[in-house]
Amino acid sequence: MTAGPGGGETPAMEAGGCRYQFRILLLGDAAVGKTSLLRRYVGGALGTLAPAPEAELQSEPTVGVEFYSRLLQLGAGRWVKLQLWDTAGQERFRCITRSFYRNVVGVLLVFDVTNRKSFEHIPHWHQEVVATQGPDKAIFLLVGHKSDLQNTRCVSAQEAEELAASLGMAFMETSAKNNCNVDLAFDTLADTIQQALQQGNIKLEEDWGGIRLIKKTQTPQHPSRQQQAGPCQC
Numbered sequence: 001m002t003a004g005p006g007g008g009e010t011p012a013m014e015a016g017g018c019r020y021q022f023r024i025l026l027l028g029d030a031a032v033g034k035t036s037l038l039r040r041y042v043g044g045a046l047g048t049l050a051p052a053p054e055a056e057l058q059s060e061p062t063v064g065v066e067f068y069s070r071l072l073q074l075g076a077g078r079w080v081k082l083q084l085w086d087t088a089g090q091e092r093f094r095c096i097t098r099s100f101y102r103n104v105v106g107v108l109l110v111f112d113v114t115n116r117k118s119f120e121h122i123p124h125w126h127q128e129v130v131a132t133q134g135p136d137k138a139i140f141l142l143v144g145h146k147s148d149l150q151n152t153r154c155v156s157a158q159e160a161e162e163l164a165a166s167l168g169m170a171f172m173e174t175s176a177k178n179n180c181n182v183d184l185a186f187d188t189l190a191d192t193i194q195q196a197l198q199q200g201n202i203k204l205e206e207d208w209g210g211i212r213l214i215k216k217t218q219t220p221q222h223p224s225r226q227q228q229a230g231p232c233q234c
């Protein structure tokens, strides 16, 4: 898989078009690193973020939901637009973030490997989405973030893998600081969604925004970031 910057059209895009849009949500407790992970992924497409000094990672708590996008080539000239929704982990924004659960096809459930509570809350985050969407609608990936902090880790990879297996999803560790597995996490989720779509396990539905067919003219001009307090209308 290769990723494009979301800007200028490549020959592959011209040939294959950007046919699908996958909506992907990042969920997890406050300060687990969702925004940093997402910015690293979107920034990586532009080639502007080399492994960064820690100061570049720091971000203000997310207010409501923030939107990003990135183009991704899944092979054979097939491009998808990933619409990436970064949610606030703070409880006071929960009513806003919940309104976004229904129209997503992919969810990165993020915990901080140095924060046990954030790991223990993962089944709750998972259940919130499943209760809104019904089972087997969204594809989940469990992400143990801040893997660079080995000395203060309090969740082992093995127990995270066991939790992921019990919830029927894959598990991966990432670090925005070291740029470890960041692309791999998003690309793996997108690839799994694409396969589910091809196999008919996930279907396009008119009244569901998780996957959309989009025209070439609707491809994003730049990786973008917007902030909204209500559901996206596009």
Ligand SMILES: Nc1nc2c(ncn2[C@@H]2O[C@H](COP(=O)(O)OP(=O)(O)OP(=O)(O)O)[C@@H](O)[C@H]2O)c(=O)[nH]1
Residues within 6 Å of the ligand: 028, 029, 030, 031, 032, 033, 034, 035, 036, 037, 054, 057, 058, 059, 060, 061, 062, 063, 087, 088, 089, 090, 145, 146, 147, 148, 149, 174, 175, 176, 177, 178
């Ligand atoms: N060591 C380390 N710190 C990180 C990493 N990713 C994020 N952080 C730090 O973790 C803190 C929280 O990061 P955010 O990206 O704002 O976390 P968030 O989950 O988006 O937080 P909310 O918006 O409040 O839900 C910041 O101080 C980041 O610098 C990482 O990979 N390694």
